[in-house]
Amino acid sequence: MTKVISPKKLIEVALPLDDINAAAAREKSIRHGHPSTLHLWWARRPLAAARAVIFAQMVNDPSETVQGDKRLRETKLKIQKERENLFDIIRELVKWENTNNEEVLNRAREAIKESWRFTCELNKKHPQADELFNPEKLPGFHDPFAGGGAIPLEAQRLGLESYASDLNPVAVMINKAMIEIPPKFIGQIPVGPIPSDEKQAKLLNDWSRAKGLAEDVRRYGIWIRNKAVNAVGHLYPPIKITDEMAKDRSDLQSYIGKELNVIASLWVRTVASPNPAFSNVAIPLVRSFVLSKKRDKEVWVKPIIEEGTYQFQVNMGKIPKTEIQGTVERSGAKCIMSNSTVPLSYIRSEGKSGKLGQKLMCIVVEGKNERLYLPPNDQFEALALNCEPEVIPDTPLPDKALGFRVQEYGMKKHRDLFTKRQLTVISCISDLIKSARENVLQDIKSSGEFCSDPEMYADAITMYLTFALDKVIDRSSTIARWDPTPTQSGVINTFSRHALPMTWDFAESNPIGDASGNFVSGCQLVAKVIERLPASLESFSIQADAATQDISSGKVISTDPPYYDNIGYADLSDFFYVWMRRTLRDYFPDLFSTMAVPKGEELIATPFRHDSKKAADLFFLEGMTHAIRNMADKGNAAFPVTIYYAFKQSETKEGSTASTGWETFLEAVIRAGFSIDGTWPMRTELANRMIGSGANALASSVVLVCKKREIGAESVSRRQFQRELREEMPDALEAMIGGTTGSSPIAPVDLAQAAIGPGMAIFSKYEAVLNQDGSKMSVHDALILINRAITDYLNPDSGNFDNDTLFCDSWFSQYGWGQGQFGEADTLARAKGTSVDGVRDAGVVESGGGKVRLLKWSEYPTDWDPKGDSRIPVWEACHQMIRVLNQKGEAEAGALLARMPDLGEQVRQLAYHLYTLCERKKWAEEARAYNELIGSWHAIVTASNEVGHRGEQHGLDFDF
Known part of the structure; x- marks a missing residue:
């Protein structure tokens, strides 16, 4: 079989790693329009990293394409220049604001095509050249573990026909939503009913890419919310502020007589007190009684015990330290009635017997640009506890699974993760989504707008609306918590981490309201993602086992x-799958043929x-x-x-x-x-x-x-x-x-x-x-x-370091910046071929009173000039560089390096060694200084070259 000639790719040689990592880290703070807000996935790669890796994986390294004698400096510099051009493409490519910048993307696409044409030329005599090496058609791309879809999405964005496959149907649906569906409806004009509230309507003339599809998701989302309000709105009645409620509450005075919409209900789990004297009391299991930590608006709850029971009282003002602690911790709980210990084993036993209850602790309502906290009332609590959902997911939770804890407390089925009210509302919205699909078909017909495939379009709208419902579900379980911090102050979703932990006090959001976690805002988040999707080349999402699939044949592969x-993944995905299946199985029957996500083959x-x-x-x-x-x-x-x-x-x-x-x-x-x-570290922190x-x-x-x-x-x-x-x-x-x-x-x-x-x-x-x-x-x-x-x-001992530096390194390893005995220092200095007086004269240690210590970089003289210093240990040069970098910046550090060019390589190597040493000893602050010096090295060398000393430097130019 004829061997394929494969030019070395950029990723096999070099990457602008700092730029990629910086963009990936920044991306974590992006929300609106980012694919991570389309649907939850538990380990999604940053788009910046995925885009850079695929690009570098496909373009040839200039060392393969530049003509000339690779040993000659002129050729080396040309290679370096061409490589830097590719780096410049990557630096622009990874920026979030350039995600859909066609000018930047086209530069990248053209570089990929040029590399492919070069590869095709090299392989034109291959017996399958016509089939495998067509210079006019790029090879397809495949990710066999597609998961959250970042990698296939970025392959599509770079101009490749993209294939995503996964065994998990939830992952397959996410990838369909990102790469398969949008290209089918490019330029589609929305057909849904324009909301009567003009503020909610997004009336645009630009329906490029899949913006029309996005707008219909918004429109039908509002239609569903309005229908849901009529159907189940009585379960979330507004709360009227009475004189009695406002008594001793200055924050409520201006609202007397007004009805305020409910944002969330805050609940605690309860268990019967094991103390015989209070066995009839369901005591609260509370992680914390603090509801708001916002400055000057602190709120907390205090249980008031009277007549053999207790009531929750909402308090305003500075929170006493004695009131912060809840009643439950890792080892067990405390009975508020008797102050006795409640073992965790007892709580688990009661839970498995179905005896854990729940009690309303607080109602959060919406004021004028503020949140208000009201004490519970029996009528509102009864609405939540007494409604009976018609349909509930009866699928079992795994007996044991990675990150699952709830089974230990009697939660055996997915329905056990929700309150009755949550089950009722989720089921209602699910039914309305299916009704909306029929409306989409009718609206396409009555609007007269062209649609290439009405049935598929209706299926797509249904799928995206289901994604919005999944956002509601993520904030509408009894695992969701209330975050009292000033920056959040809202419902924390179920999957704040990769687990289903046990929560004691939980927050129940209002899905048909206007606050965080509501259905309409979920639709808007989904729509913003659709708007930003490339929606370009036809691409495919398929359910397949990575070990047996044939999709990879002849394709470029990048995978996670x-x-x-x-x-x-599979056990966690069931949380969404059981609801997705209820809504979507009639329209995607192959993906939802099983009761739960396949698990046997999950790797x-x-x-x-x-x-x-x-x-x-x-x-x-x-x-x-x-x-x-x-x-x-x-x-x-x-x-x-x-x-x-x-x-x-x-x-x-x-x-x-x-x-x-x-x-x-x-x-x-x-x-x-x-x-x-090769192995390339991709940092996203x-x-x-x-x-x-x-x-x-x-x-x-x-x-x-x-x-x-x-x-x-x-x-x-x-x-x-x-x-x-x-x-x-x-x-x-x-x-x-x-x-x-x-x-x-x-x-x-x-x-x-x-x-x-x-x-x-x-x-x-x-x-x-x-x-x-x-x-x-x-x-x-x-x-x-x-x-x-x-x-x-x-290790400095293995290099060409001077004796003074070898002494300093050994002393630093033992004492850091602390003092040691002169006698010990004298012995070590002799062993390293120097003396304490000599090292002191070099300006790197302080010696006196029988003690010796190394000077910190901040203690080095600010007027130091290496040109006038006859004894310069690499240790001194390194720490002077750190001083100048910290005090004056990269340009001045470069100017200093230009005055001692022969020491550049050794300074850099010593910084690496000292960083490693500090990490091993857990000296975090010291490690930071050395890491920052290396992190700035490229800029320092560039500044050094600009000073005009390029010809004096050895090992500082970036060539071979």
Whole structure:
């Protein structure tokens, strides 16, 4: 079989990682119009990262396309310039405001097409050239673990025919909503009834992309809400403020006689007191009695005990410390009647016997630009407790599942997660959505507007309205909580994290009102997403098992698989699926043919579905190996495959990156026949969360760049593997920390993950690395050797550092900025080939009174000039750079570097080493200084070159 000629892609060489990470982090604060607001998914990749990765995966690195002798400086500079042009495209491409900027997107699309034409030219003699290498048609794209759909969406945006597949029907629906449906209705004029309230109507003349579809979602959403108010509005009656209610409440005085709409009902769970004297009292289980922490508007509830029972009293003003604490914590609860302890085991037992109750604690109503908190009343409470829903989901919750806790308290079915009122209203809206579908068909016919496929259009509107209902459901369960903080002060959705935890006090929103969590606002959020979707090339969303699907054949692949035992997608998805099925199964019968989301083939290592943790690990390894082998066998050989892996916080310790999940995942990738050519840390957290403990220093995810291993790859010995690590890792690490490929240096915080790439590239290119006893080296052992190579490279003792710096490094490792005995310092200095007096004269330590300590960077002289200093340890140069950067900025730091160009590489390497040392010792503030120096290195070098000393510098120019 003729081998495909595959030019090296940009992602295999370099990326403007800082720009991608900054855009990905910023994206977390974007809400309106972001696909994350279309429908909840538990681990969605940032659009910026997905877009950048796919682009870099498809464009050729200039080292492959620039003509000339690669050894000559002129050619190197040309390659560097071309690479920088690609970086500029990425820098613009990842910005949120450029998501639909056609000028920026077209630059990216043209670069992809140009690279494809070059690849087709190289393969024009391939026997299947006409089929596989058509320069006029880009290959298709496939994500076999599509999940929340960010990756297929961005492939479509970049001009590729995109295919998304997933075993989970909820994920398939999300991808249909983003890439499959919108292109079918480009330019569709809305047909729905214009709301009578002109403020609600969005009357536009621009119906480009899928804006007409979005407008109809708004219009029919308002129609449904109005119908729901007529049907179930009596369950949320407004509350009339009486003189009695306003007594001693200055905030209510201006509202006397007025009826105020309900925003939310705040409930507590109850259990019968185990104390025999109060066994007839259902005592409250409350996490906190605080309702609002807003300054000068604090509100809290206090239970008032009288006549053998209690009532909730709403209080205003500064919250006493004694009133903040609730009645329940991890170990158990407190009986407010007797002040005795209530064991958690008792509460669980009562729950399993169906004896947990609920009691209204407070009613939140809408005032004039403010929220008001009213005490409960019996009539309002009775409305919620006594209504009887006609249809309720009878599907069971799993006996045990990742992140599930509610079963321990008697919640066995999905219906148990909702109040009767919630079930009634959700069912009502679900029925109205199905009615709206018939209206869509009638309105298309009566409006006379052209529609390419009325039935499909009606199905699409129904689907998007169901997504809006899912937003209501997410805020309309007994797991949803009330957030009293000033920035939120509202209902926190059910899935504030990847779990179904037990909540004691919960918030019930008003779905047909105007406050947070209502159906109309859900429709508006969905519509804003539809408006921003590319709605360009025809694309497809399909239900398929990643291990057996054929969709990947000949396609570019980028994917974000499940992460070992991190998230139980299928069990969590059932929360929405049972309602989606009720509404949509008549229109999407194949996707909703099962009572619940398929779980048997889901690739997660959950011991709850297997006999043991060992069996779960084996299931994950074998299943993931099959799925990834399928990609390796079917994917387009002209492109690497990119695979995301998300780290859990426990996966980095003592500066090394290792865990069962990470190692098992790498093992699956290698077993599947891939070699790993690179690992790129993609951070989506804000910079101030990335420094500190080892846990917070993790990249949110790492992108593995994989290529199919050569057929007939040989096995090598452990000794040979170690030899290659010693020979190749220094150059690879130098490229990462020095930015010699044209990209910014990898920040120290990301180096542990990024450096795995070149190490695993050596390990995974062989069929096996054999230990002395003939056994195959495990991924775990390979990672240990790779991390050791990183440590050895960064160790000053292994470099060309001066003796003063070696002394300072050892002293810092032992004492930090603290003092030590002169005698000990003298002994260490002699061992390092220097003296305490010499190091003191160099200006980096203070010595006196029998004590020695290192000077902090802030204590260094501000008038220091390296040109006039005859003894400059790298330690001094590094900390002077930190001082100038912090006090004067990057330009002045660059000017300083220009005056000591020969020390640039060593300063940079020392900063990496010291960052690693500080992380290991958990010296967060010290680590920050070194990370910031490296993070600014690209700008510092640029400023240094602008000073006019380029010819004096060694290793500062970004070339090979």
